[in-house]
Amino acid sequence: xxxxxxxxxxxxxxxxxxxxxxxxxxxxxxxxxxxxxxxxxxxxxxxxxxxxxxxxxxxxxxxxxxxxxxxxxxxxxxxxxxxxxxxxxxxxxxxxxxxxxxxxxxxxxxxxxxxxxxxxxxxxxxxxxxxxxxxxxxxxxxxxxxxxxxxxxxxxxxxxxxxxxxxxxxxxxxxxxxxxxxxxxxxxxxxxxxxxxxxxxxxxxxxxxxxxxxxxxxxxxxxxxxxxxxxxxxxxxxxxxxxxxxxxxxxxxxxxxxxxxxxxxxxxxxxxxxxxxxxxxxxxxxxxxxxxxxxxxxxxxxxxxxxxxxxxxxxxxxxxxxxxxxxxxxxxxxxxxxxxxxxxxxxxxxxxxxxxxxxxxxxxxxxxxxxxxxxxxxxxxxxxxxxxxxxxxxxxxxxxxxxxxxxxxxxxxxxxxxxxxxxxxxxxxxxxxxxxxxxxxxxxxxxxxxxxxxxxxxxxxxxxxxxxxxxxxxxxxxxxxxxxxxxxxxxxxxxxxxxxxxxxxxxxxxxx
Amino acid sequence: xxxxxxxxxxxxxxxxxxxxxxxxxxxxxxxxxxxxxxxxxxxxxxxxxxxxxxxxxxxxxxxxxxxxxxxxxxxxxxxxxxxxxxxxxxxxxxxxxxxxxxxxxxxxxxxxxxxxxxxxxxxxxxxxxxxxxxxxxxxxxxxxxxxxxxxxxxxxxxxxxxxxxxxxxxxxxxxxxxxxxxxxxxxxxxxxxxxxxxxxxxxxxxxxxxxxxxxxxxxxxxxxxxxxxxxxxxxxxxxxxxxxxxxxxxxxxxxxxxxxxxxxxxxxxxxxxxxxxxxxxxxxxxxxxxxxxxxxxxxxxxxxxxxxxxxxxxxxxxxxxxxxxxxxxxxxxxxxxxxxxxxxxxxxxxxxxxxxxxxxxxxxxxxxxxxxxxxxxxxxxxxxxxxxxxxxxxxxxxxxxxxxxxxxxxxxxxxxxxxxxxxxxxxxxxxxxxxxxxxxxxxxxxxxxxxxxxxxxxxxxxxxxxxxxxxxxxxxx
Numbered sequence: 001x002x003x004x005x006x007x008x009x010x011x012x013x014x015x016x017x018x019x020x021x022x023x024x025x026x027x028x029x030x031x032x033x034x035x036x037x038x039x040x041x042x043x044x045x046x047x048x049x050x051x052x053x054x055x056x057x058x059x060x061x062x063x064x065x066x067x068x069x070x071x072x073x074x075x076x077x078x079x080x081x082x083x084x085x086x087x088x089x090x091x092x093x094x095x096x097x098x099x100x101x102x103x104x105x106x107x108x109x110x111x112x113x114x115x116x117x118x119x120x121x122x123x124x125x126x127x128x129x130x131x132x133x134x135x136x137x138x139x140x141x142x143x144x145x146x147x148x149x150x151x152x153x154x155x156x157x158x159x160x161x162x163x164x165x166x167x168x169x170x171x172x173x174x175x176x177x178x179x180x181x182x183x184x185x186x187x188x189x190x191x192x193x194x195x196x197x198x199x200x201x202x203x204x205x206x207x208x209x210x211x212x213x214x215x216x217x218x219x220x221x222x223x224x225x226x227x228x229x230x231x232x233x234x235x236x237x238x239x240x241x242x243x244x245x246x247x248x249x250x251x252x253x254x255x256x257x258x259x260x261x262x263x264x265x266x267x268x269x270x271x272x273x274x275x276x277x278x279x280x281x282x283x284x285x286x287x288x289x290x291x292x293x294x295x296x297x298x299x300x301x302x303x304x305x306x307x308x309x310x311x312x313x314x315x316x317x318x319x320x321x322x323x324x325x326x327x328x329x330x331x332x333x334x335x336x337x338x339x340x341x342x343x344x345x346x347x348x349x350x351x352x353x354x355x356x357x358x359x360x361x362x363x364x365x366x367x368x369x370x371x372x373x374x375x376x377x378x379x380x381x382x383x384x385x386x387x388x389x390x391x392x393x394x395x396x397x398x399x400x401x402x403x404x405x406x407x408x409x410x411x412x413x414x415x416x417x418x419x420x421x422x423x424x425x426x427x428x429x430x431x432x433x434x435x436x437x438x439x440x441x442x443x444x445x446x447x448x449x450x451x452x453x454x455x456x457x458x459x460x461x462x463x464x465x466x467x468x469x470x471x472x473x474x475x476x477x478x479x480x481x482x483x484x485x486x487x488x489x490x491x492x493x494x495x496x497x498x499x500x501x502x503x504x505x506x507x508x509x510x511x512x
Numbered sequence: 513x514x515x516x517x518x519x520x521x522x523x524x525x526x527x528x529x530x531x532x533x534x535x536x537x538x539x540x541x542x543x544x545x546x547x548x549x550x551x552x553x554x555x556x557x558x559x560x561x562x563x564x565x566x567x568x569x570x571x572x573x574x575x576x577x578x579x580x581x582x583x584x585x586x587x588x589x590x591x592x593x594x595x596x597x598x599x600x601x602x603x604x605x606x607x608x609x610x611x612x613x614x615x616x617x618x619x620x621x622x623x624x625x626x627x628x629x630x631x632x633x634x635x636x637x638x639x640x641x642x643x644x645x646x647x648x649x650x651x652x653x654x655x656x657x658x659x660x661x662x663x664x665x666x667x668x669x670x671x672x673x674x675x676x677x678x679x680x681x682x683x684x685x686x687x688x689x690x691x692x693x694x695x696x697x698x699x700x701x702x703x704x705x706x707x708x709x710x711x712x713x714x715x716x717x718x719x720x721x722x723x724x725x726x727x728x729x730x731x732x733x734x735x736x737x738x739x740x741x742x743x744x745x746x747x748x749x750x751x752x753x754x755x756x757x758x759x760x761x762x763x764x765x766x767x768x769x770x771x772x773x774x775x776x777x778x779x780x781x782x783x784x785x786x787x788x789x790x791x792x793x794x795x796x797x798x799x800x801x802x803x804x805x806x807x808x809x810x811x812x813x814x815x816x817x818x819x820x821x822x823x824x825x826x827x828x829x830x831x832x833x834x835x836x837x838x839x840x841x842x843x844x845x846x847x848x849x850x851x852x853x854x855x856x857x858x859x860x861x862x863x864x865x866x867x868x869x870x871x872x873x874x875x876x877x878x879x880x881x882x883x884x885x886x887x888x889x890x891x892x893x894x895x896x897x898x899x900x901x902x903x904x905x906x907x908x909x910x911x912x913x914x915x916x917x918x919x920x921x922x923x924x925x926x927x928x929x930x931x932x933x934x935x936x937x938x939x940x941x942x943x944x945x946x947x948x949x950x951x952x953x954x955x956x957x958x959x960x961x962x963x964x965x966x967x968x969x970x971x972x973x974x975x976x977x978x979x980x981x982x983x984x985x986x987x988x989x
Binding site for chain 2: 008009012016062100101102103104105107108111112114115116117118119120121122123125134138139140163164165166177180182183239240243247249
């Protein structure tokens with residue numbers, strides 16, 4: 001099999017062509033190969049090896065000759081394919097020069113060919129576009145950005161579903177994939193509990209409590225807060241649920257969300273019936289009505305979700321009893337410290353879901369608790385700068401963060417509020433959370449202790465005491481060093497609880 | 513197993529767009545992360561972004577752009593003749609003067625262009641002195657038109673008057689022609705706006721002695737001189753054929769010399785003609801430019817194509833034209849100042865804004881686009897070889913294809929980036945890089961430096977909006 005092809009006006013330099021010819025000659029089954037420009041000398045060469053044709057004789061010096069003689073057609077075709085591959089400009093691509101970070105996803109996947117995940121935290125109005133590009137490149141997406149429209153979210157999640165790709169977000173703060181924490185995430189033990197969560201700090205708290213109770217995490221998938229809305233219909237929660245059901249490292253599945261839209265809830269519960277593994281469903285601050293589902297275990301708090309999941313893995317029961325013993329707080333002594341008019345608590349939260357959980361714990365024991373995270377009108381706080389009574393504030397809400405970083409990144413946002421509350425003679429307890437882990441501030445307690453000192457001083461000068469109760473959402477594996485953060489709080493006389501739930505319960509006991 | 517589950521069994525390989533904190537924390541966890549140097553596409557202009565997103569899904573555009581670039585790449589420019597502009601250039605008459613860049617009227621013209629027009633009127637004998645020349649230029653007796661609208665190109669002021677000899681380039685593949693004057697050399701020359709006696713005398717000599725001799729020489733060459741082949745070779749010899757033309761001029765000299773010798777003119781004349789080519793290392797610029805011009809002209813008028821077929825400056829405005837839009841439809845913005853090195857004795861404020869049709873070379877993927885293969889030019893324009901390679905690499909992000917005819921040795925013979933796509937320019941916010949000379953803003957002083965410059969983004973934005981109106985307006989979103 002021999003053949004000579006002429007490509008008109010296809011100039012290549014001789015060095016390229018010579019090295020190409022030698023590569024082709026080295027191929028098995030190739031007996032002769034001349035790949036060269038049709039100069040007179042090369043045409044002569046072609047004559048000598050018996051590959052000249054009328055076409056090649058008439059070719060000009062800007063025409064490319066591809067002449068190959070092979071032992072069979074297969075070898076010929078293979079050789080020709082290699083010629084094309086080596087001549088194609090793309091194959092010559094080799095990055096030289098100073099390394100510049102790529103500006104676009106298209107370019108980035110050229111640099112990192114095996115990229116499989118895009119973490120996107122660009123401004124919201126551009127985020128959907130980038131997420132779509134990432135999905136087009138078959139990348140899973142963690143979409144931290146907020147201010148993405150519902151239509152875009154739906155579009156992205158539908159593409160994700162179609163292609164079998166995760167679309168975590170928009171407004172997804174936390175995930176843990178293959179035990180790698182993404183954005184805001186705590187370092188926790190590897191284990192057999194898989195989570196899908198529509199709430200950032202909720203997911204963090206469940207992971208931390210699972211870890212504290214001796215369990216571990218296989219995967220924690222975030223969906224963003226709107227996934228279970230009617231419009232989105234829980235697309236990612238369903239996808240996550242299915243993936244965890246198939247995942248051989250996952251034994252128990254936990255779903256975390258605020259109570260979803262009813263039609264979405266029905267859909268999710270229906271899906272759970274097909275799941276082979278036990279599923280813990282945590283509808284934070286949800287109503288405990290009689291949900292009928294043979295598969296699911298319903299809980300309504302983050303701690304309960306963690307405990308149920310660890311129980312279900314079955315391995316850690318003995319440890320549980322030990323670890324669940326409450327922290328030794330002498331409530332009677334604490335009560336004595338407060339004056340009769342110090343009836344109220346103020347919660348200053350950085351984690352939104354932790355604030356919601358506190359609300360669900362505290363509302364039953366007090367006449368009135370108001371919050372900016374409350375769903376129901378009577379609990380909703382009117383003015384965040386003018387209030388009295390029992391108040392829980394999520395300082396991560398837009399009204400506080402406009403133009404500023406989120407308080408998990410920059411907890412100094414809270415300092416001013418601590419001082420403010422200390423001046424209110426009716427306040428007895430200040431409740432706070434501190435988030436550790438990736439994404440969060442390097443020393444959240446360190447930047448707060450001065451204001452605690454100052455607040456206590458203000459109260460003391462006014463002739464009263466002020467009680468601080470805190471929860472540190474973190475593990476001993478976190479980069480901020482849990483023990484040190486805890487010690488710093490305790491040095492200031494702050495009561496440090498083991499869970500967000502426990503912190504709220506301590507407040508309840510002191511003031512009720 | 514779907515992709516989510518397969519992700520669970522892989523090591524994460526993460527692209528991070530946005531806050532670097534997330535990248536740092538992933539690295540603490542020992543993960544592979546690539547941080548993007550992200551900025552909003554289309555400069556954050558949501559309206560443009562929407563247009564881009566709509567256009568990006570149009571298959572017609574990809575096909576048309578492929579076609580336009582194939583035509584550019586397969587064009588084959590040959591030098592076939594030298595002739596006077598009035599004989600060679602279509603639409604040229606005794607009262608027409610062509611200039612560089614997009615259309616401009618006399619009172620808005622830059623200093624060097626005004627000077628060159630005065631020079632041209634003196635040279636043509638239409639005015640006896642500078643004052644009269646200005647009067648004539650101001651009057652509506654003279655028609656000014658862009659070279660580019662007459663299949664021609666001109667460096668710097670780019671002035672072509674009726675009697676000036678022009679190189680005639682024939683595109684063997686598509687049968688179209690292109691034209692460019694003879695490069696006069698450096699220093700006091702018409703293209704920088706000089707018009708004293710020495711300048712006029714040189715132009716006269718070119719017309720009366722140089723051009724006829726070269727014309728005779730070209731007559732003896734069967735099929736003309738292959739300019740495409742010279743550019744291909746010169747790019748391997750360190751030229752980028754815009755700001756550096758040493759190798760290409762030498763190659764051209766090699767091609768033409770014997771044929772000049774074969775003419776029947778006086779030995780003294782032959783000597784002067786060869787001496788002139790030898791003495792001007794930018795001689796070839798006025799061949800590479802029309803060679804690029806015939807290729808980009810051949811790519812103009814492809815419906816649905818967003819490929820740029822002209823980039824040209826008149827010292828005031830920068831203008832581009834788009835294959836899929838009108839033949840003489842320009843999209844302009846103010847010409848930028850060039851950043852680079854000044855010749856001794858000159859300051860940055862002496863320089864005129866970007867001027868000349870020579871950006872046709874970049875339009876064709878050489879010049880600044882091929883700078884990575886032209887290390888010698890790097891010092892001249894200020895910068896490092898690495899920078900130059902970086903520029904050449906980067907241009908691939910805004911072009912449709914690579915030109916294997918013009919491959920760059922330092923990039924392992926990767927073809928130069930060719931076919932600037934306005935969609936990509938806007939989306940990525942990357943502007944074409946132009947490697948160019950700086951003219952003194954005062955007529956007649958000459959070149960004051962060299963450096964790098966970009967077109968204004970405005971040209972591309974206007975073109976994109978117009979393209980959208982032309983092709984998508986009225987269609988369902």
